[in-house]
Amino acid sequence: MNVDLQQPIGGEFEAPHDHEHHLGPMQRLDSPMRRFRDDDEIDYLVVGVGSAGGVLLQRLARGGFKVVGLEAGPFWDTERDWVSDEKGSHKLYWEDMRITGGTDPLTFGANNSGKGVGGGSVHWAAFTPRFHPSDFEVYTRDGLGADWPISYWDLKPYYELLELEMPVAGPAQFPWGDPHGYAYGAHPMGGVGDTLIDGCTRLGIRVSAGGPVAILSGSRNDRPHCIYRGFCIQGCKVGAKASTLITHVPDAIRNGAEVRSLSMASRIELGKNNRVSGVHYFNREGRARFQKAKAVIVSGYAIETPRLLLNSACAEYPNGLANSSDTVGRYLMAQAGTVVLGRFDQLIRMYKAPPAHALTEEFYETDPKRDFARGFAIQTVGPLPIAFAKQMMAARGAWGWGMRRVMMDYNHWSAWGVLGEILPWPENRVTLSVERDEFGIRIPHISFNLHDNDKKLIDWAQKKTEEIMRAAGATEVLHEARYAHLVGAARMGSDPATSVCDKFGRTHDIANLFICDGSVLPTQGSANPGLTIQALAARTADYLISQGATIFNSDKRDMTPPPIRRHLSPPGTHWKGVPRLA
Amino acid sequence: MPRRQRHWAGRPPYLERPHFQFSSATLNGARPVNPERLPIDLRTGAPMRSRSQPGYYPGYCTLSQQKFWDAATRETIRKRVEETPPIRFFTPGEARLMEILCEHMMPQNDRDAAHKIPVLPFIDERLFHKKTPGYRFEDMPPDWDAYRLGLQAIEQMSRANHGRGFLELSWREQDELLKLIHDGKPMPGAEEIWKRMPPHRYWGLVIQDCVEMYYSHPFAWDEIGFGGPAYPRAYIRLEGGEPEPWEVDEKRYEWKAPPSCVSDPVEPEIATHKFHPPHGQGGTH
Numbered sequence A: 001m002n003v004d005l006q007q008p009i010g011g012e013f014e015a016p017h018d019h020e021h022h023l024g025p026m027q028r029l030d031s032p033m034r035r036f037r038d039d040d041e042i043d044y045l046v047v048g049v050g051s052a053g054g055v056l057l058q059r060l061a062r063g064g065f066k067v068v069g070l071e072a073g074p075f076w077d078t079e080r081d082w083v084s085d086e087k088g089s090h091k092l093y094w095e096d097m098r099i100t101g102g103t104d105p106l107t108f109g110a111n112n113s114g115k116g117v118g119g120g121s122v123h124w125a126a127f128t129p130r131f132h133p134s135d136f137e138v139y140t141r142d143g144l145g146a147d148w149p150i151s152y153w154d155l156k157p158y159y160e161l162l163e164l165e166m167p168v169a170g171p172a173q174f175p176w177g178d179p180h181g182y183a184y185g186a187h188p189m190g191g192v193g194d195t196l197i198d199g200c201t202r203l204g205i206r207v208s209a210g211g212p213v214a215i216l217s218g219s220r221n222d223r224p225h226c227i228y229r230g231f232c233i234q235g236c237k238v239g240a241k242a243s244t245l246i247t248h249v250p251d252a253i254r255n256g257a258e259v260r261s262l263s264m265a266s267r268i269e270l271g272k273n274n275r276v277s278g279v280h281y282f283n284r285e286g287r288a289r290f291q292k293a294k295a296v297i298v299s300g301y302a303i304e305t306p307r308l309l310l311n312s313a314c315a316e317y318p319n320g321l322a323n324s325s326d327t328v329g330r331y332l333m334a335q336a337g338t339v340v341l342g343r344f345d346q347l348i349r350m351y352k353a354p355p356a357h358a359l360t361e362e363f364y365e366t367d368p369k370r371d372f373a374r375g376f377a378i379q380t381v382g383p384l385p386i387a388f389a390k391q392m393m394a395a396r397g398a399w400g401w402g403m404r405r406v407m408m409d410y411n412h413w414s415a416w417g418v419l420g421e422i423l424p425w426p427e428n429r430v431t432l433s434v435e436r437d438e439f440g441i442r443i444p445h446i447s448f449n450l451h452d453n454d455k456k457l458i459d460w461a462q463k464k465t466e467e468i469m470r471a472a473g474a475t476e477v478l479h480e481a482r483y484a485h486l487v488g489a490a491r492m493g494s495d496p497a498t499s500v501c502d503k504f505g506r507t508h509d510i511a512n513l514f515i516c517d518g519s520v521l522p523t524q525g526s527a528n529p530g531l532t533i534q535a536l537a538a539r540t541a542d543y544l545i546s547q548g549a550t551i552f553n554s555d556k557r558d559m560t561p562p563p564i565r566r567h568l569s570p571p572g573t574h575w576k577g578v579p580r581l582a
Numbered sequence B: 001m002p003r004r005q006r007h008w009a010g011r012p013p014y015l016e017r018p019h020f021q022f023s024s025a026t027l028n029g030a031r032p033v034n035p036e037r038l039p040i041d042l043r044t045g046a047p048m049r050s051r052s053q054p055g056y057y058p059g060y061c062t063l064s065q066q067k068f069w070d071a072a073t074r075e076t077i078r079k080r081v082e083e084t085p086p087i088r089f090f091t092p093g094e095a096r097l098m099e100i101l102c103e104h105m106m107p108q109n110d111r112d113a114a115h116k117i118p119v120l121p122f123i124d125e126r127l128f129h130k131k132t133p134g135y136r137f138e139d140m141p142p143d144w145d146a147y148r149l150g151l152q153a154i155e156q157m158s159r160a161n162h163g164r165g166f167l168e169l170s171w172r173e174q175d176e177l178l179k180l181i182h183d184g185k186p187m188p189g190a191e192e193i194w195k196r197m198p199p200h201r202y203w204g205l206v207i208q209d210c211v212e213m214y215y216s217h218p219f220a221w222d223e224i225g226f227g228g229p230a231y232p233r234a235y236i237r238l239e240g241g242e243p244e245p246w247e248v249d250e251k252r253y254e255w256k257a258p259p260s261c262v263s264d265p266v267e268p269e270i271a272t273h274k275f276h277p278p279h280g281q282g283g284t285h
């Protein structure tokens, strides 16, 4: 048979003409969605259907509760709404105005949270390493930062669950932290990963190839495997990369949850007896509405969560709801995300393969030989042309003909990202600006400042990464300082005077108000936070399910850990995969 | 029945009717480009003629692959190539200045008139619709004001130091004036404006918009050998920088920047000046 390589197999790709809601080329939203009325008193109201919110909603719906997720952004149809294009993907990011300051201002928009069902998991690169056991006791070990109110071992069963639910592909043996293996096979290498492996191997540094990433290396159910097209950060139309939009939200809807998209929460209402009674929001027509609920969980991301709490200030809580400790908005963290770029004589073509496909955590832990606490990871990144041009603007001051020249060499460059731990500091914080958004809600102001330990760590990490890049054979090595992954700003802790919520996410101040997203992290390690955020959401869900009646009817706090409900995983995920290591 | 998505067979329509409204070709009439402003071919030492496709991937054409793209992407790219937005934010006077500014930021004299990439119209579109990148530095005015202030500063500095407006300066004088903003040490003459808007932040704003508009165009993808959209078709040759069957191999040529330009130093000054934190692009992890 003659195959015409000039023609797509199966014919040209047409716009979907059915009336179905597409979640990738094969998966459809397959059940009608339950709708609640504003004056139905629902059980749990979740604000934000992102990484954490998606998992929470799914668990609570399966647990039999009446649950609604308010989501400021749209409910994506991946075939109609998403494109394989950098510039065309701005709508995935939270691009509402935020004002940024401090000595080391952070940038937002495409660099941070998502907007729309799935939140940041829609545009994440999907690196999914676990935190190390040491991350949960930084203060005890290093005398800096904070300890968590839980240990790694409390979270481990949830890591294992989520690694199968997403699922995560990676090597059979991952040697760092608590060593473990992955159920789905590692991915093939791209050009960027090859340089990282070369550099590390020449210097005797262990490196993990082909994961851990929440990207399918083999098709599963109605989700195809990765096609190595490299547009992960623009949303994976293939459905190979996990996002709660495609992994958890369909199951939530099947089990009776409502996802109310294009609904922006503006204020949480404090009712009688120091309990919240529901949430004010603007619906898709821009009209002000109020949804009643027995309990509220805020899952809006490390900026929007404190913003909402601060904007919900009332007579009883003049400094912001659940903020009697004055910690709401404080201890905001970003990871050092310095990008190190190397030019090679040979071609790399770094747009191929997912940006996330190899990493090393060899420098993760505190090393007494270095003059700072904690450490960093080094990971592959694969900037597409616009991102790379901006890096060249920053790293090299490129413009004009210099920009044109270096861009003509795009295919010769490889890029890695440092992921370094920046410690929690009280003055790194979210406050409210006097400016207001389109709904009249005050917008956030963020102040960020590096401290001595942070600066030393960033400097050391950059030099080490450059050394490895040179060992890999790069003839020119540049770097761009930047930050990634915001967490903190409504942290959990055992002491109500220095934290916002307890180890289950329940605010110390108000018994039926919870927080569940990256905001609750007391420290952040050098691992990308997404897996930890989703694992914590599954744990909080188990608590909410166990304690339902108590939460709805009393202010009693039962601190016994809930049983782990493995049967709540989305169907066909639990015990699946090919485990290679016990 | 669904309407079949249109795509171009043979010579694409954008070549039949070039529609770029503010390209220098229209501003200067179709006058041939001053050779001083053309890059130099290092083999011959002569100015390189404008061509349809600069870069090291001759014959490579991402648009020729459209039938392998999904419909939503195809439509997004079609619009970008075929429908240049009108100028609505900038006044005609500002637009003339901006057009020249964009030419310095992303010079395109090595491209022939039919293959210039519109930059200004897309910046104008963003500002007209008040689209933000999702943040603003606390020491900066809103982007739309920053653009206007920047143009005023450029004009004021030109008059203070040369006694002429920016558009009357030679190409090299213009390039040098801009280079000083790039360096964070703008010429005297606009101190009041730079007090309200740090020059390095203004620079970052403009150059980021310029590269976003330029490198989002398929002509630019062809120039740099980027694969472009790739769904539903996959990449299959991930390693060793190998081309896909429909990509082409690199064919390098040596060139240097036009003599009238200072934007391509022989030794790149590696981030000695502080651009921190440079941008909000999440192209990484």
Ligand SMILES: Cc1cc2nc3c(=O)[nH]c(=O)nc-3n(C[C@H](O)[C@H](O)[C@H](O)COP(=O)(O)OP(=O)(O)OC[C@H]3O[C@@H](n4cnc5c(N)ncnc54)[C@H](O)[C@@H]3O)c2cc1C
Pocket (backbone or CB within 6 Å): A047, A048, A049, A050, A051, A052, A053, A070, A071, A072, A073, A110, A111, A112, A113, A114, A115, A116, A117, A118, A119, A120, A121, A123, A124, A125, A126, A127, A128, A233, A263, A264, A265, A266, A299, A300, A301, A302, A304, A305, A308, A356, A485, A486, A516, A517, A518, A519, A528, A529, A530, A531, A533, B282, B283, B284, B285
């Ligand atoms: C480019 C990029 C790459 C990344 N790569 C990785 C990676 O490889 N690995 C990793 O682990 N992490 C990665 N991250 C980070 C990761 O995406 C986030 O840490 C994670 O998604 C945060 O989860 P969250 O639940 O806290 O918030 P989100 O997932 O952002 O969810 C918050 C949701 O709440 C909604 N919302 C907010 N406010 C309101 C309101 N008032 N009313 C209604 N809805 C509201 C938002 O629209 C959003 O959908 C990356 C981030 C970026 C920007």
Ligand code: SF4
Pocket (backbone or CB within 6 Å): A215, A225, A226, A227, A228, A229, A230, A231, A232, A233, A235, A236, A237, A238, A239, A240, A241, A353, A354, A355
């Ligand atoms: S590289 Fe793989 S995971 Fe990433 S967008 Fe493409 S298909 Fe999806």
